[in-house]
Amino acid sequence: MAEGSVFKRCTCRDTSGKRLANRCPQLRRASGSWSPTHGWWAYQLELPPRADGARRQLRRGGFVRREDAAGERDKAIALLNLAGDDTSLAVEIADLLQQVKYGRPLPERDTIAKRVRAGVPATSDMTLGDYLTQWLLSRRAIEPGTIRCYGSHIRVHLIPHLGDIKLSRLRVEHIAPMFTAIADRNTGVEVARQSPDPAVQASVKAARTTSPATMQRIRATLRKALNDAIRTSNNRLIDFNPAAHVELPSAPRPKARVWTDKAVQRWRDTGEQPSPVMVWTPPQAGAFLDYAEAHDIVLYPLFVGILHRGMRRGEALGLRDSTVDLDTAVATVDLQRTTDGYKPVDKKVKSEAGNRTFALDSFTVTAWRSYLARRASWQLVSGPQWPNHGFFFVRPDGQKWHPDAVTKRFDKLVRDSHLPPIRLHDLRHCAATFLKAAGADLKDVQALLGHSTITVTGDIYTSVIAELEVERDKAEAAAALVPRRQLPAA
Structure with a gap:
């Protein structure tokens, strides 16, 4: 030259x-x-x-x-x-x-x-929208559900609000107003829902608000994408990640609450429940199992296992004959059956904490022995048509369960039993609560549930234990230390 x-x-x-x-x-x-x-x-x-x-x-x-x-x-x-x-x-x-x-x-x-x-044209400066689109297409070694989540955040929020901004010029002052706009829209939707005008209410009937937890996940998606723009040696497009410096309100995990008599009465009167995460009392849980045993004997043993041993839905459906040993009363969770969209998929559990072995109680062992005997009769009827895929919980025709079908069956049983509503996942919360009430410490609960840290366990279950009054004796002893001239009336 x-x-x-x-x-x-x-x-x-x-x-x-x-x-x-x-x-x-x-x-x-x-x-x-x-x-x-x-x-x-x-x-x-x-x-x-x-x-x-x-x-x-x-x-x-x-x-x-x-x-x-x-x-x-x-x-x-x-x-x-x-x-x-x-x-x-x-x-x-x-x-x-x-x-x-x-x-x-x-x-x-x-x-x-x-x-x-x-690989960007030298004569143009890539916009954030162009980069996010390319970045999403380049993701290969992550779960399909994560890809779908990233895509939703990019399509619904990031590109409409920030897509036209040059990637190299993106700053905190661009990102923060996006979350302000999302919060303002949430407020507008809530106000419209409370409007006395039926037409205004109808205008937001299908609108969905964006929760603080979702806003945290949107920021996490953007932060991950921009980190990749920095750290990849052959694609270092920027030197600073503004998403890492955007402040958002914290999104605390919802506390599990108990269906006390007072809460149940309010639910029957108004349809309201104290928290998105609700836990049955032991009598309510027992009533459900009795009802399920009488009305859905096929899935009853699965619900017994979740309620007593705290497995996730996908973990229970991922059990195989090789990971369940009823003679020694031990089960191992290392696989989960979940969904990608609506398609069922079998994959390894997410973390080392989730990959765990735990003891089975005698009630669960008894229910599962009866189930195996029943399953053997189904196999006898099916004959050569019976699929030998090795999964423990199967349908009467031997096929694996679709996870959504199990949830629908559970929801119907709860409605028909007239018990206060909980989600199928809340049976897992019941298991943790009852285990703690029986004298286990939070470390035991963490190990059973497969939580990555004990902080997660404590954040979810601390308040529910107090609601069940399992520490009433300690509370009474502490109150008795305070001298009173006159005892309070009972």
Whole structure:
């Protein structure tokens, strides 16, 4: 590549009024060296031909010092060198140099180099929307459910609010207003729902608000995408992650609450429940199992296992004959049967904490022995058509359960039994609560449930234990230490 030249020019004109430019005799001394007082410095650089083959040059002037002109010429050469042997990229960078307006600085080499390494056109600055779209398509080694979650956040929130902003210019002051707008929309939806005007209520009938927990997940998606733009050695598009510095209200986990008599009465009167996460009392749980045994003997043993041993739905459906040993009363969870959209999938449990072995109580062992005997009769009826896939809980035809079908059966049993409502996942909360009430500490509960940290266990279950009054004796003893002149009336 040509090194270009550095020279002086001026605004002097000849007798006809034509500018002399670099032909002015005052530009040089008698010795032939450049005059230090007349004219200004400029440079000229031969550029790669245009796409149509036409020759072109880069000429820029107005520099006070020769070093300034030479420095910008060298900067232009460094940009052109990014193309290496790639002719089309060299033409592209030359186009970029010619697009720079007179008096404006040339693009930084590092900025153009990042675009070149990322495969982004050198003449354009990638928007956040373009980057997020490419980033999502490049995700390969993550779960389909995570991909779907990322896609929803990008499609519904990030691109509509931030998609047109240049990736390299994204800042905290761009991201924070997005969450303000989401919160304002939530307020608008709630106000419309409380409106006395039926038409206003109908306008938000299908609207869904965005919870603080979801806003945290939206920020996490953006933070992950921008971290990847920083850390990937061949795709370092930015040097700063503004999503990591956006402050959002905390999204505490909902506390599990107990269906006390008072809470049940309020639910029957108003339809309200104290918390999204509700727990039955032991008598209510027993009433459900009695009802399930009488009305759905097929899934009754599965519900027994979840209620007594705290398994997740997918973990219970992922048990196999090889991971259940009723002779030693031990079961191992290492697989889960879950869904991708509506499609059922079998996959390993998420974490090492979730991969666990636990003891089975005698009630669960008895129910599961009866179930195996019943399953053997189903297999006998099916004959050669029985599928031998090795899963423990199966339908009467031997096929694996669809997780959503199990949830629907559970919900119907709860409705028909007229018990206060809980989710199938709340049977797991019941198991933890009853275990703690029976004298286990939080570490035991953590191990049974497969929580990654004891903090998660404590955050969810501390209040529910108090509601069940399992520590009443301690509370009474503490209150008795306070002397009173007159005992309170019973």
